[in-house]
Amino acid sequence: MLEVLNIYPDSIAADLELQAGDQIVSINGKAINDQLDFRFYSSDEKLDLLIQRQHEQILFGVEKEIDEDLGLELQEMQMKSCGNSCIFCFVYQNPKGMRRPLYFKDEDFRFSFLYGHYVTLTTVTDQELARIVEQQLTPLYISVHATDTQTRRLLLGLKKEDYLFDKIKYLVDGGIELHTQIVLCPGINDGPIFDRTVTDLQQFYPGVKSIAVVPVGLTRHRKNLYPLRIYTRSELQEMISYMKNIRTVKQQELGSTFVYLSDEFFIRAGQPLPERAYYDEFYQIENGVGEFRDMIDTFNAALIYFPEALPSPVKITWITGELAAGPLKAHIISRLRRIRNLDIQLVPVKNHFYGEAITVSGLLVGQDIFNQLYGQANGDLVLLPPRVLNHNGLFLDDWNVDRLQTKLSVPCHVFTEPLGDLFNVIRKYSKR
Numbered sequence: 173m174l175e176v177l178n179i180y181p182d183s184i185a186a187d188l189e190l191q192a193g194d195q196i197v198s199i200n201g202k203a204i205n206d207q208l209d210f211r212f213y214s215s216d217e218k219l220d221l222l223i224q225r226q227h228e229q230i231l232f233g234v235e236k237e238i239d240e241d242l243g244l245e246l247q248e249m250q251m252k253s254c255g256n257s258c259i260f261c262f263v264y265q266n267p268k269g270m271r272r273p274l275y276f277k278d279e280d281f282r283f284s285f286l287y288g289h290y291v292t293l294t295t296v297t298d299q300e301l302a303r304i305v306e307q308q309l310t311p312l313y314i315s316v317h318a319t320d321t322q323t324r325r326l327l328l329g330l331k332k333e334d335y336l337f338d339k340i341k342y343l344v345d346g347g348i349e350l351h352t353q354i355v356l357c358p359g360i361n362d363g364p365i366f367d368r369t370v371t372d373l374q375q376f377y378p379g380v381k382s383i384a385v386v387p388v389g390l391t392r393h394r395k396n397l398y399p400l401r402i403y404t405r406s407e408l409q410e411m412i413s414y415m416k417n418i419r420t421v422k423q424q425e426l427g428s429t430f431v432y433l434s435d436e437f438f439i440r441a442g443q444p445l446p447e448r449a450y451y452d453e454f455y456q457i458e459n460g461v462g463e464f465r466d467m468i469d470t471f472n473a474a475l476i477y478f479p480e481a482l483p484s485p486v487k488i489t490w491i492t493g494e495l496a497a498g499p500l501k502a503h504i505i506s507r508l509r510r511i512r513n514l515d516i517q518l519v520p521v522k523n524h525f526y527g528e529a530i531t532v533s534g535l536l537v538g539q540d541i542f543n544q545l546y547g548q549a550n551g552d553l554v555l556l557p558p559r560v561l562n563h564n565g566l567f568l569d570d571w572n573v574d575r576l577q578t579k580l581s582v583p584c585h586v587f588t589e590p591l592g593d594l595f596n597v598i599r600k601y602s603k604r
Contacts, residue, residue, distance in 0.1 A: 173197050173224060174204045175247040183243020188221075188232050190244070195224035206249045208282055212307045215239050254279030255295055257329025258317075259398035260355055265391040265526075271570060273562075285309040288458050290353055292316075294334045301339060305346030311381070312343070313456075316352045318361040319372040327361060337372070344379025351455050353384040358401055362411075370418065370431055377426055382455040385415070386434045392527030402529055408441035428452060434460040436532075439495055460532075464496070467591065468503045474592030481512035486598055487551025488516045489582075491541055493523065493533035496557070504591070514598075515551065519544060525569060533557035538571025542579055553601040554584040561586055 173195040179185045196204045199213040200220050213219075219234040234242070254277035263277050281296060281304060283289040290313045304312070318324045321333065343350060352373055356362050361369070373380045387403050394400075403411070412433065419429040429452065438445050448469060451462035492500055497520035505518045521544050523530045525537040536557070545554065554577070565572050577584040583601045587594075 178245035180243035185243040197222040252280040267393045290315040311349040319369045357388045383431045384456040435464045471591040489550040490555045494520045495531035534559040537569035538567040550582045556586045
């Protein structure tokens with residue numbers, strides 16, 4: 173059942189005199205367990221809406237336009253937890269004493285559909301697979317890592333066969349598009365194991381539309397965990413060359429390059445970022461595959477709207493993780509410095525909280541940013557990178573922006589706007 177939290181005025185639900193606290197039992201005989209069930213089954217023109225109100229059930233007949241909203245605020249979905257024990261899982265690499273949600277491992281196909289979360293499908297049931305196909309919850313994002321049975325068991329901490337191929341086949345035969353990822357661990361799922369994984373997934377193309385390859389990331393908090401290491405610079409360079417050949421073959425076989433290295437490979441290898449064509453449709457941009465290329469291209473397209481000069485001097489401190497520093501300096505900061513009266517300094521922050529091997533901007537914490545900026549001439553505004561805050565407005569170490577800017581005595585802004593809106597942000601925070 174699904175609880176009604178609120179009724180919107182002048183809605184169908186208001187006309188039916190539904191009440192907050194009502195429980196939606198079923199629609200047209202179909203059980204309603206969450207918002208996705210409700211959205212799917214309530215799209216028809218005629219509905220038999222069964223409601224539980226305290227100790228009685230009430231059946232409402234509804235006639236409406238197809239897809240017309242009933243006007244209900246509904247109970248939020250609770251994310252299902254993951255039962256795997258992946259040897260590279262970031263949750264296990266958190267230090268002790270952090271807030272409880274940071275130790276929660278999620279594995280929920282509904283959130284994969286809604287927000288692009290990656291799931292392994294290890295515990296998905298036949299009933300859930302049927303629901304995915306019936307409701308066409310597509311695309312989904314799947315963590316595969318390896319298709320070799322023993323390697324997959326090691327990587328995911330599985331005790332038995334999870335029938336991955338059967339699940340993938342059922343989904344793609346049912347019209348579900350899958351985007352997969354491989355977290356590449358040196359000496360474990362690279363080499364021949366990687367080749368086999370790509371070949372195995374290719375047989376499901378175009379249902380399996382893409383493979384993203386991401387290098388494993390390790391924090392300094394890995395006590396009593398499986399021994400892993402990160403790739404060396406030369407190994408990253410070798411992988412880029414090797415992947416170039418694979419992608420050429422896949423283009424000939426499929427008409428698509430199919431496999432995509434994340435931006436981190438190129439940046440850490442000291443090689444230029446690929447051009448836009450490398451990423452095809454940017455299938456996995458939220459996974460760091462083409463994110464920098466898209467940012468650079470978006471910035472270049474917005475250049476025509478940038479001023480030649482600001483009306484008065486403004487100094488900006490732009491915070492970034494170490495990984496992004498090179499592309500930002502070469503492609504964006506260098507261009508912004510041509511604008512008269514704009515003094516902009518780029519500050520790559522070392523991640524002492526998680527360890528210096530963690531270089532992505534999204535894992536920066538408030539205390540590391542503060543410690544690097546404190547006592548410096550930070551100017552009129554500190555720009556913080558996107559995704560450094562959770563939905564409650566907290567850094568991973570429970571700092572918030574108010575605390576940071578109070579301690580620094582400088583306004584701080586998390587920059588989530590398109591780069592073309594940079595000067596709207598500057599005008600908002602700069603001195604008049």
